[in-house]
Amino acid sequence: SQKIEQNSEALNIQEGKTATLTCNYTNYSPAYLQWYRQDPGRGPVFLLLIRENEKEKRKERLKVTFDTTLKQSLFHITASQPADSATYLCALGDPNAGNNRKLIWGLGTSLAVNP
Amino acid sequence: DVKVTQSSRYLVKRTGEKVFLECVQDMDHENMFWYRQDPGLGLRLIYFSYDVKMKEKGDIPEGYSVSREKKERFSLILESASTNQTSMYLCASSPRPSGKETQYFGPGTRLLVL
Numbered sequence: 768s769q770k771i772e773q774n775s776e777a778l779n780i781q782e783g784k785t786a787t788l789t790c791n792y793t794n795y796s797p798a799y800l801q802w803y804r805q806d807p808g809r810g811p812v813f814l815l816l817i818r819e820n821e822k823e824k825r826k827e828r829l830k831v832t833f834d835t836t837l838k839q840s841l842f843h844i845t846a847s848q849p850a851d852s853a854t855y856l857c858a859l860g861d862p863n864a865g866n867n868r869k870l871i872w873g874l875g876t877s878l879a880v881n882p
Numbered sequence: 883d884v885k886v887t888q889s890s891r892y893l894v895k896r897t898g899e900k901v902f903l904e905c906v907q908d909m910d911h912e913n914m915f916w917y918r919q920d921p922g923l924g925l926r927l928i929y930f931s932y933d934v935k936m937k938e939k940g941d942i943p944e945g946y947s948v949s950r951e952k953k954e955r956f957s958l959i960l961e962s963a964s965t966n967q968t969s970m971y972l973c974a975s976s977p978r979p980s981g982k983e984t985q986y987f988g989p990g991t992r993l994l995v996l
Binding site: 799801808809810811812813816856858860869870872873874875 | 886915922923924925927930940970972974983984985986987988989990992
């Protein structure tokens with residue numbers, strides 16, 4: 768079955784630097800991959816979606832790449848700010864669910880941006 | 883903006899009690915989901931529904947049931963609460979499959995079963 772691996776260790780970076788988070792999957796390449804942000808005690812919030820035929824997607828300071836050969840997505844936050852501190856979750860569409868209704872979730876990576 | 887609301891932010895119940903968690907979305911989404919989230923285990927799908935009165939088991943349905951009588955409302959029921967059901971419960975919704983299966987989450991209900 769499909770498994771997702773995200774950096775289990777928390778990432779600590781200095782304000783202004785670029786944060787790079789990794790999402791690796793093990794089996795089939797999904798039709799799309801999503802990134803969410805989750806703050807403590809809150810529900811995840813959607814950030815970006817990238818499709819299998821897209822290499823890169825950008826939104827303001829966020830950039831996502833998708834390499835189906837490496838079975839990996841990278842999530843970058845440029846010019847990071849303390850307000851970017853949160854847990855970031857990666858999720859893939861589950862084709863076995865029919866029409867990809869279900870998502871398979873990674874455990875998330877905690878990011879701390881230090882002022 | 884899509885809004886998903888959950889009936890309670892915090893709930894304390896006793897072992898054996900019947901517990902109802904309610905979720906309402908205002909964007910006419912077809913799909914609705916119930917997850918629980920525990921440290922080190924991530925988001926685990928309990929049940930989901932892709933239409934009124936339709937439901938499918940997720941990865942951990944044991945001890946839970948659901949009800950979807952109206953499109954905007956999806957209820958999670960713990961028939962007889964147990965301490966191992968202490969968790970954060972998250973409801974989500976998403977539109978009919980369109981190639982953009984973004985899920986919109988509610989704020990969560992933190993349930994403590996004593």
